[in-house]
Amino acid sequence: MTPVTLDYLLLIEALCGVSAPRKRKLDDGTIVEGSSAKRSPTFRHDSVAFAPQQVQLQTPAVPHPTSTPARRPFAVDESLSLQRHRHCKLLGQTTALDATLIGLGAFNDKNETESRVGTLRQVGGSEYFSTHADADVPVPDDETRALAEIEATVGQHGPALIDIYFRNVHPSYPIIQKSAFLDRLHHGDLQFNPPLLAAMYVLALAWWERDPELAQLAKPDTARLEFIAVNSLTVAMQRPKISAVQAGLLLLQRAKASTWSLTVQLVALGQDIGLHLDCSSWSIPEWERRLRKRLAWALYMQDKWSALMHGRPSHINAADWAVPEPTVEDFDEQIPPFVNPTSITTTTNQPASEENDIETDPETTKGLTIFLQLIKLTRLLADITDLFYSSTAKSAYARAGRFATTLVLNRAKPVQLRLKAWYADLPPTCKMDNYTSGLLSPTAYLHLAYFATEITIHRRIVQSLDPAHSDPYMLYICRSAAKTRLISALDFVNRLKPEHLEAFWFFASPTNLELIGTFGALLWVTSPGVEEREFYGARLREFRWTLGDSISIDSA
Template sequence: MDLSSRQEGPRPFRSRRDRPCDACRGRKIACRIETSPPCAFCESRGSNCTFQNGPNNKRRRVFSHSMPHHHYLPQPDGLTAIPQTWEDFAAEAFDSTIFDSLDLAEDASPTAFQNQRSPPQPPTSDGRHASTSPRHFPPQSLRPSSGDARHHDSSTLHRSQVPPDTGHLNRHVVMELMKGRDQLEISRTRLRRTRDHSDDPFAGGEGSQILMVREDPPFLLHGKSCMERASWSDIEGLLLSKQRDELLRLYFRFVQPLFPILQHGDGASGDGTQGDPPQDTASLALCASVYATALPFAIHNDYLSATLTDASGKREQLYSIAIAALLENANAPSIETLQACLLLLQKGPTIQHQGLTPTYSWLASIAATTAKSLGLQYDCSGWNIPTAEKQLRTRLWWATFTMDMWVSVDSPGGPSIRSDDYDVPLPKAGDGMPGDYEAVVTGSGHEFDRLVLLTHLLAQIHETYYTIHAAKQTSSDLFKSLEFARPLRSALGDCRQSLKAALPLNAGDEPGMSASVHLAACVVSIVLFRALLRPVQCRGPGSPVESYKSAAAAVVTGSVNCARETVELLENMVSVIGPWNAFWHSWSQGNFAIVSTFLVQLLLVTEVGDGTRTEVSELISRWKRAIRVMAGSGGWGSSLMCMALARLDSLLNQAGL
């Protein structure tokens, strides 16, 4: 139809070509008449068009300004008025005025901050305003004004991450430093506060979150090679046969005692014999991961020190081969796939000052899914399988559980495994077989067994204080937080005492092998005390009662004692060369940074002139002195301490301390 020839006001009678027939009018569909009746719809039904009925009375849409999310739409007169097919819908202009009372999403363009609501547009030739036409509707008129605190740049908002409350970017420390402003930048990491509609600083409390924007480096420096198909010839082109044998020996010397996910006869053993090249991609991914994990220890082997060149570049290429083989084999989960994924999680951060990226959470999710697909979450002690397989399945489950939990401590995403997802008993110290809690605490065992118990306690603390539901219950209730903490503190105290007795830091042929486990024990205590400090920091206005004051003082005292033990641990590590030659888990770098942030938090909690604040300041000086010594020594110490030192200096500078 020629709509341009129509005029405003009631339409006069015209030819049948320009008015809908009764059938099309009743169904509210387009009446298409090319030259003369019948129309396309009536012709398809084999009937003639009739033009007896006049136009129906139009109903206006009614919108309630007081209820912007509910609209009253016109209802059809009868079932016959509902279009039966897609072709039956009329080609009417889109009425964009229905969005006038809605808050829409932000524009991706940064210029949206500067645009105001557009003035009314003049009517077009068809009588409608230009603002109601899809072709002329200005996107800026739907955007909030530049003064709207809820408005963000979508291009930034869509890639913002929420750091976990357990991580080194402590939300309560950041919120304290952001008083009076909405943004903060710490070591090339931009932080932005999400503000509640109310300006009450106590009403926002636990509901306000911190958005983190940073340029996450790639997991691999040469990530594009992961898209190529991996083969055993790629590894043979990087490493000679004897070099591969020596790397296996180094792996079983340094890595296996702390992370026992392999066993002899897997195709990668520590006896120095190299079997036939693996024929499947799962074993290829595992071998490449083993060699890459062992490469940093090449300096401890005379042959590798003399023959191995460009160790860092070859390590990246081996990781690329492992990831390519892992993704190629993702449709067929296997034990080898899980082992390769766990070793990929042990790759240290690409950039030292940023820590673990979301890629690690993604790999941890793959590992957890693979383990559950293989049924490792079930207790296999009564299964009719070889004893060695039972031990391997148990160790692999706890290794997956450990990596999933610790990666989630300091990287966005949260853990993938919950306490009700498995029934595997805790491992018994020494033999990898399931045992009871008392056996783990009182018996002498390996570093891995102690780490599993610590991780189990960390998971309990996370479920008690750091889930969304638990945080709402405990973040503002000090007495409830203390009540929940009693059994956790008791179990944690027993575990730490047993760890000190069974695995002294300077004991064994290679002192310091258990340093990462001792640090993990300190961080578990810090995570618990950070949960107890939340209600102390988030208390509302007004004078607290005497019982609250004494409870808060006890929490601060316990937190300072925990910090003192951690500082003393690092000072002991500095005096013992062994820890920096040992294997450190990939998340250990974040653990040192968590300690730095915890010390700053204690400094902000205590009052100026208080004796406790003076002690905390002294602990910060001692901690900074120790990490500077190790950061300047190079090697493992430098990579582990770099982020802890950067975070400590940045936070103290932002706080003006």
């Protein structure tokens, strides 16, 4: 018998109690072993497992006169994937650890049981994670040194940069639980995840010059911060946590730093902590469930738009994606108020602070609405790339021969109708003309993504056209439709205002601008006549002038 097999059998024995000492069962079902009592496995929702104050209120404990008051726990202490000194990994259905066998173990009030592979935590009926101490994973660097380098780079400007981040980035890209972050910051806990903190600073520095006070001072070294973030992220990814995914996604919002390899790593890391699963009924804090849903869809969008940008196959498959789309309620920043378990008086009826309420600021509401609409658009984009650019689609068009255009058009019509319906149903807050003079508006990146999606369809249609075999009327209709889309996209670029240009831009925006130029060049070189060729040449020269002299877009 191999050591691996032996270890596995020993684990099963430990979980199932095969070789355990004799136990006796009380009338209430409690299993007694020695002097300790363990209950048979029972799934506990967060209303019990993560609300100790409710239990204490029923049976209040009287503190010992000499006892030291318990430290106020931070919100992340109760989480599954944001604990400061522990990390977790999802136990998938096909691993050697079968969920049914694990369920035979004895679980405590936190839905945890000890095993030879670490502490196993049940979050749902058949969903389990193995949790491990960060110290158990040796790494070549330490967080303390990385944090010191970060703070040395930003100096005394850290608080101002955090304020800029939550004012300009967070409303449009809400992948951080603001209240949980500020909860630690306000209570003096500065031991944040180094790559996450550095990435937040890096993005915030894009608005340094817009701050009247900061603009007069020397700007921190952005390249140095990004270097620290990338290197510390490599270390952080060895201990799977939500914070590592957040850090990676924020770094990828920098267009120059957006790489396919890091995107793929983040997808794998997200799967490691179960972001691809529906956590709606998991026994984790409600705020963490909301955060997981938002973060999961941010990862989904990163994967799909990166695949378009780099011409690569997506790594998130519909068959293995179970996350429901977030709703407005999932942007609630509220976390339950802390109740000291040694106190009989409860604070559960106290009103939440302003920072913990659902954001009601119009610009913040606009940001989250745009985020939700981009999710819907990205799902459309995923279908479009599968239909027109996957390897199977490419083979189908090759087999169709001179009927390839007909096949493309038949596939295009349903998604074009869906895209048209998406645009028609955009909320008023997402319209381009819905902005206040002098206030930054991130609406433009959503509309640019829409034009890029439209162009992705028409690009394939134009590529399939063969003047030697295509019906002349079909050729005319297809090229006319493509021309209309190009003109609309070019006019959109010309209408951009400073309020749009200086706001947050999704990481794919620079490439989406390039796709407009690429589409124009495709129509130019395939023009059947001199007049049409001259038209596209003139529009492309105008587009290049606009980009060179008027528009400079970075994702951050």
